[in-house]
Amino acid sequence: MRFRHATIGYPGNPVLIGLDLDLRAGERLALTGPNGAGKSTLIKSVLGLAAVLGGAVEVFGRSPGRAGGLCGYVPQAADLDPDFPVTAGQVVLMGRYRRTGWWRPTRAADRRAARAALDRVGLADRAGVRFGLLSGGQRQRVLLARAIVGEAALLLLDEPFNGVDADSQRSILTVLSELTAAGAALILSTHDEPLAHRFAHRVLAVGT
Numbered sequence: 216m217r218f219r220h221a222t223i224g225y226p227g228n229p230v231l232i233g234l235d236l237d238l239r240a241g242e243r244l245a246l247t248g249p250n251g252a253g254k255s256t257l258i259k260s261v262l263g264l265a266a267v268l269g270g271a272v273e274v275f276g277r278s279p280g281r282a283g284g285l286c287g288y289v290p291q292a293a294d295l296d297p298d299f300p301v302t303a304g305q306v307v308l309m310g311r312y313r314r315t316g317w318w319r320p321t322r323a324a325d326r327r328a329a330r331a332a333l334d335r336v337g338l339a340d341r342a343g344v345r346f347g348l349l350s351g352g353q354r355q356r357v358l359l360a361r362a363i364v365g366e367a368a369l370l371l372l373d374e375p376f377n378g379v380d381a382d383s384q385r386s387i388l389t390v391l392s393e394l395t396a397a398g399a400a401l402i403l404s405t406h407d408e409p410l411a412h413r414f415a416h417r418v419l420a421v422g423t
């Protein structure tokens with residue numbers, strides 16, 4: 216991923232100006248900064264969900280939003296409707312849609328991969344439970360399993376530890392360390408500065 220003098224934001228609202236940033240395979244980058252500083256906007260710009268208003272942004276040599284299944288996005292769990300009637304297992308299976316197409320029946324291999332991903336985040340026994348009935352930490356782990364099952368080469372996590380208990384946080388950090396050791400690059404935003412410095416190879420204080 217490469218930002219060159221990039222201005223990103225929304226039409227009529229540049230949020231980050233003149234940003235230069237590189238991220239390589241296996242690197243862990245943490246974004247810190249106060250509310251409204253632009254952490255989510257930076258993550259969204261990689262996905263093509265926020266605009267590049269100036270300069271250049273390249274993700275896997277392509278424009279943002281064109282890197283398809285190479286990016287795995289873990290949104291803030293609070294952004295999702297807890298009443299949405301799907302099970303934890305179905306949420307994880309959505310991570311395979313990019314490769315299977317959502318309109319096609321899922322194959323046994325996809326279901327096996329979804330079970331393995333849930334197992335990896337310690338929730339093998341929760342597959343049939345409605346997403347909205349899980350705790351905040353469990354929901355965040357399900358969303359991580361959804362990114363894992365898509366075999367993303369770049370993981371983008373927006374405040375993954377908000378409302379997450381200590382056990383879930385440990386479990387998420389362990390899985391993220393394993394994924395980056397295996398070559399995935401990672402960006403996560405957090406308000407927890409000490410954690411950012413412990414976990415990430417680099418910390419970018421956004422908006423300062």
Ligand SMILES: Nc1ncnc2c1ncn2[C@@H]1O[C@H](COP(=O)(O)OP(=O)(O)OP(=O)(O)O)[C@@H](O)[C@H]1O
Pocket residue numbers: 225228230248249250251252253254255256257
């Ligand atoms: N869809 C949008 N259209 C226009 N402006 C937006 C949009 N989404 C966010 N903003 C603005 O962009 C700025 C940065 O917001 P952003 O959500 O990126 O901050 P953040 O650092 O992630 O904050 P938080 O820690 O609260 O999540 C804010 O001023 C916000 O009002």
